[in-house]
Amino acid sequence: MLKVTLKVHRFTPESDKAPHFETHEVEVGERASILDALFAAQRAAAPDLAFRFSCRVGMCGSCAMVVNGRERLTCSTLVKTVGTELRIEPLRNVPVVRDLATDLKPFFDAYQRSLPHLVPREGLKDFEVIPEESATGKSMDHQPQCIDCGSCYSACSLVTLHPRYLGPMALHRALTLVLDPRDAAREQRMAMVAGEAGAFRCHTLGNCRDVCPRGISPTASIERLKRISVGDQFRGFLSMIFGPAKKQ
Secondary structure, eight states, rough: OOOEEEEEEEEOOOTTTOOEEOOOOEEOTTHHHTHHHHHHHHHTTTTOOOOSSSOOSSSSOOOOOTTTTTEEEESSHHHHHOOOOEEEEEESSEEEEEETTEEHHHHHHHHHHHHSSSOTTTTTTTOOOTTTSHHHHHOOSSSSOOOOHHHHHHHHHHHHHHHTTTOOOHHHHHHHTTTTTTTTTTHHHHHHSSSTSSSGGGOOOOOOHHOOOOOOOOOHHHHHHHHHHHHHHHHHHHHHHHHHHOOO
């Protein structure tokens, strides 16, 4: 068994003037996750401790929290990989509902502003398939699937400084649709990417890449969006000077 010291963020808006931390000592098994340690505290001295969880297998993203200063999925992170002294806080850059539970509305609002759904181009046939082995398919399938845990948004210092910034996940999704030939909203999306809240806000610190539990690099996606945007602007500039290229 492991003896674990939990220093847990507590905050109830209805009764607390400010957040504070409570310390709890728990015992868990050698293979216990951080989420298991929170359950142990909840079963003992902190029955009213609030936190979110769902799948418990690292797929839904509900249990993302900040543990010892770093965003982690608590259900899939073992206590022994982090240490037996754990400081557990809610995700950053989003409001705290209670204790470790946050309101992810700002995160998903930013996601919606990126037009995250496919806008079918005119004449698109139902179930039009892009072969995975084609150049287009490989270009689109460039990274693992996001689970919307919010870790990247929490870790992004640009979101902290500029709340209107779309954030890593929204821009990562925008790239996938910009590359999709079935989509008709490329111009609208690229205007958003090149805007004051878009990709050029990113300072390429890589915090989002470092904390992603799926190994996604939104940093790489954002850099790619920057290159595409600059290329579009350059071609537009040449078109203004020399006129649109004539088809042979």
